[in-house]
Amino acid sequence: AQSVTQPDIHITVSEGASLELRCNYSYGATPYLFWYVQSPGQGLQLLLKYFSGDTLVQGIKGFEAEFKRSQSSFNLRKPSVHWSDAAEYFCAVGDTGNQFYFGTGTSLTVIP
Amino acid sequence: DAGVIQSPRHEVTEMGQEVTLRCKPISGHDYLFWYRQTMMRGLELLIYFNNNVPIDDSGMPEDRFSAKMPNASFSTLKIQPSEPRDSAVYFCASSLGGTQPQHFGDGTRLSIL
Numbered sequence: 053a054q055s056v057t058q059p060d061i062h063i064t065v066s067e068g069a070s071l072e073l074r075c076n077y078s079y080g081a082t083p084y085l086f087w088y089v090q091s092p093g094q095g096l097q098l099l100l101k102y103f104s105g106d107t108l109v110q111g112i113k114g115f116e117a118e119f120k121r122s123q124s125s126f127n128l129r130k131p132s133v134h135w136s137d138a139a140e141y142f143c144a145v146g147d148t149g150n151q152f153y154f155g156t157g158t159s160l161t162v163i164p
Numbered sequence: 165d166a167g168v169i170q171s172p173r174h175e176v177t178e179m180g181q182e183v184t185l186r187c188k189p190i191s192g193h194d195y196l197f198w199y200r201q202t203m204m205r206g207l208e209l210l211i212y213f214n215n216n217v218p219i220d221d222s223g224m225p226e227d228r229f230s231a232k233m234p235n236a237s238f239s240t241l242k243i244q245p246s247e248p249r250d251s252a253v254y255f256c257a258s259s260l261g262g263t264q265p266q267h268f269g270d271g272t273r274l275s276i277l
Contacts, residue, residue, distance in 0.1 A: 084263045095168075095255055095268035103263065142207070150195065150214065150262035156206050 054079045056145050058155035065133050066163050073128040073158050075143030084146040085126040087117055090157075091139045099141075102126065113137070138162045166190070170256050170269035178277050182244040185272045188237055189258030197266060198231055198241050199255040207255075213239065246276045 055078045065071055077083055084103055088096040100111025107119040117128045126143060143155040169188040177183055189196050197212040211221040216233045224231070228247070233239040243250055253273050257266040 086265055088268075093270075095270045096257075096266075098265045098267070101265055144266075146262040146264070148263055150219075152197075152209075152259075152262050152266060154207050154209075 054083070054145055054147060054151060054153050056143050056153050056155040058141075058143055058158050060158045061156070062159045062161070064161040064163060067135050068132050071128075071130045071133045071137070071160070073141050073143075073160070075126045075128065075155060076124050077126065077143075077145045078124065079145055079147065081147070082121075085117075085119060086144040086146065087111065087115070087126075087128050088142040088144060088154075089113075089139050090142065096142060099128070133160075133162055135162045135164070168256055168258050168267050168269035170254075170272050172272060173270065174273045174275075176275045176277065177246060179247055180245045181276075182242065183246045183250075183274060183276075185241040185254050185256075185274070187239045187241070187256030187269060189239070189256070190267055191237065193258035193260055193267070194236070195259045195261055195266075196233060196239050197257040197259070198239070199257065200252045201255060201271070202252045210241070248276045250274065251276050 057076045086101045087099040090096045099115050100109050102109045102119045110116050115130050119126050140157045140159050142157045146152045171186045194215050198210040200208045210223045211231045213233045231241045253271045255271045257268045259266040
């Protein structure tokens with residue numbers, strides 16, 4: 053069965069520092085991969101998605117993610133974090149069988 | 165374009181009462197999902213529909229929970245009778261299928277006293 057693992061429950065970074073959030077998936081074929089962000093009191097918002105092609109995908113708010121098949125990873129990155137990036141981040145994988153799986157989320161704290 | 169619309173945004177009620185949560189998906193989306201989010205259990209898929217038909221309800225916690233989708237533009241999640249442990253944020257999402265991103269509503273924060 054497919055699964056998504058986000059190893060880091062909580063991460064703290066300083067404003068202006070770089071960020072990398074980890075995501076590993078388990079899936080037999082080429083997965084459809086997504087990153088979502090959830091700000092307090094709000095629903096999940098799509099940051100970016102990977103279906104095929106270039107393994108480095110750009111998203112909104114300056115985020116990017118890189119698909120590495122050999123590592124079964126789809127890590128989210130941002131070169132310089134802003135205080136407004138503090139939120140919960142979810143990685144997800146979808147498949148052609150219309151199944152969709154979310155990771156358990158990583159909570160990001162940004163300190164001044 | 166209008167996103168997924170959920171109502172009410174907040175609901176506070178006493179245990180034993182019936183609770184009905186509502187969702188209007190994005191027009192044209194043929195998949196609709198209901199999730200529950202708590203601190204302890206994270207984001208849980210309760211049920212999803214395809215073309216108004218329930219496909220997988222294995223996440224529905226017990227018979228007190230029921231969901232319907234009478235037409236392509238409306239779905240309800242009902243809890244009867246409600247219990248304090250049902251307190252959570254309930255999200256509705258819609259999509260064009262498993263390979264497409266899900267679009268979430270702002271959720272209903274439910275408190276059962």
